[in-house]
Amino acid sequence: MSHKILKKAKLATGIYDYFIAHPTLPVFSKPGQFLIIRIDERGERIPLTIAGVSDGAVRVIVKCVGKSTYKLATLNEGDEVLEVVGPLGNPSEIEFYGEICLIGGGVGAAPLLPIMKALKEAGNRITAIIGASTSEQLILLEEFKRTAHELIITTDDGSLGKKGLVTHRLEELLSKGNNFDRIWAIGPTIMMKFVSAIASRAEIPCWVSLNPIMVDGTGMCGACRVEVNGSMKFACVDGPEFDGRFVNWNELIKRQHQYQEQERIALDLFKKEVGDLSWL
Ligand SMILES: Cc1cc2nc3c(=O)[nH]c(=O)nc-3n(C[C@H](O)[C@H](O)[C@H](O)COP(=O)(O)OP(=O)(O)OC[C@H]3O[C@@H](n4cnc5c(N)ncnc54)[C@H](O)[C@@H]3O)c2cc1C
Ligand code: FES
Incomplete structure (x- = not known):
């Protein structure tokens, strides 16, 4: 269909x-x-x-x-x-925790939207940190402004909000004495890795949504395997959200790049086939 x-x-x-x-x-x-x-x-x-x-x-x-x-x-x-x-995959664990910090990097802001709305409905106070490389790449700002109790914007080049990375803003909030009961971070794998390291030092549970390569999405092929807390998990059926403090990030990053050459060839052939893609 x-x-x-x-x-x-x-x-x-x-x-x-x-x-x-x-x-x-x-x-x-x-x-x-x-x-x-x-x-x-x-x-x-x-x-x-x-x-x-x-x-x-x-x-x-x-x-x-x-x-x-x-x-x-x-x-x-x-x-x-x-x-x-x-x-x-499994739904996010939505309940009342208290103070929540949501961190979205680039297109990672999108999956955070429904999570943020549900956490707010459950009575949590939401601080959202949304970051992108430039102001042009920041998405869904109006929707975040409407829902978050506090919204912090960052850009790598300083074209909007504070200049720097979302991790800098998280560290700043923690050093000012903000006590978060949970962190949710969705974005590039490297961002989730560094947010998780900060969460680990501050001893705050930190949900991340993992994006390994997937094929069937139903636990049958093993393509999406990740190591969490020393055991093997399939992100599609055991996740996609895990406590980032226990994810083996280096292995995940290595596996994400295993088909890079084939992906590049496929994209080059596609670009030749369709021609001008400057409108993107
Ligand atoms: C659970 C989950 C949720 C996701 N949600 C979103 C989303 O909401 N918005 C969004 O833009 N992207 C999302 N992604 C990533 C998206 O699936 C990939 O960008 C897409 O599959 C790439 O396909 P491609 O042919 O365009 O690129 P490719 O040339 O195939 O790959 C480009 C990059 O995408 C990664 N990738 C390739 N195939 C997959 C795959 N099957 N699964 C995951 N990553 C892959 C590769 O590591 C590579 O770095 C999600 C991934 C997962 C696992
Ligand atoms: S995608 Fe095949 S097991 Fe998860």
């Missing part, structure tokens, strides 16, 4: 917001879960976190990084994708 793209919006260069028609995902998905999309018969399966739902549609926010995410960006409202499977 194919699924129509009902709405598509450009949030930043190479980052798109899609609402895709789906009969069951809007009813059954919970914050923290993901879906898998296959664009067409020849397409690979790409996991994407559910950024929200609306009547009859599921929202995903996607950064173009390789062939499949570029190909998705070439589709427009009214076009269809072949398969959308989910919800997959």
Whole structure:
């Protein structure tokens, strides 16, 4: 069964917001879960976190990084994708903790949205730190302003908010005596690794959403295996959220890059096929 793209919006260069028609995902998905999309018969399966739902549609926010995410960006409202499977993975553990710090790096702000809304509804006080390389790459600021009790913006180049990394702002808050009961961090793996190291020193449980390479998304292929607290876990069925203080980050980063050469070749061939992609 194919699924129509009902709405598509450009949030930043190479980052798109899609609402895709789906009969069951809007009813059954919970914050923290993901879906898998296959664009067409020849397409690979790409996991994407559910950024929200609306009547009859599921929202995903996607950064173009390789062939499949570029190909998705070439589709427009009214076009269809072949398969959308989910919800997959475990929902976030939403309950009342007290003070929460949410940290989103780049497109990682998107999966944090439904988590932030649910944590606020559960009575938590939310401090959100959202960072990107430049102001142009910062997404969903209005939605974060509306929901977070306190919003801190950072950019690597200082073009908006404070100059520097999200980790600097977290350290600053902790050194000023902020006591967080939980941290949630979603973004580039290296960002989640360093947030987790700070959380470990401060002894604060720290949820991160891991993004190893996935194939089936149902615990059968082993592609997404990660080491957490010394045991082997499958991110698709045991996660995708884990306490980052116990993740073997170096192994995860190594495994994420294992097909880099093939990914580069596939993207180069795709770019030759479609031509100009400067509109991205
Ligand atoms: C649970 C989960 C949720 C995710 N949610 C989002 C999201 O909400 N928005 C978003 O933009 N991206 C998300 N990603 C990452 C997204 O799946 C990859 O960017 C996408 O699969 C890359 O496909 P590609 O063909 O465009 O790029 P490729 O050329 O295949 O790869 C480019 C990069 O993406 C990584 N990657 C490749 N294949 C996968 C795969 N199957 N799973 C994970 N990473 C892969 C590679 O390590 C490589 O660094 C998520 C990943 C996971 C595991
Ligand atoms: S993606 Fe195959 S086991 Fe997780």
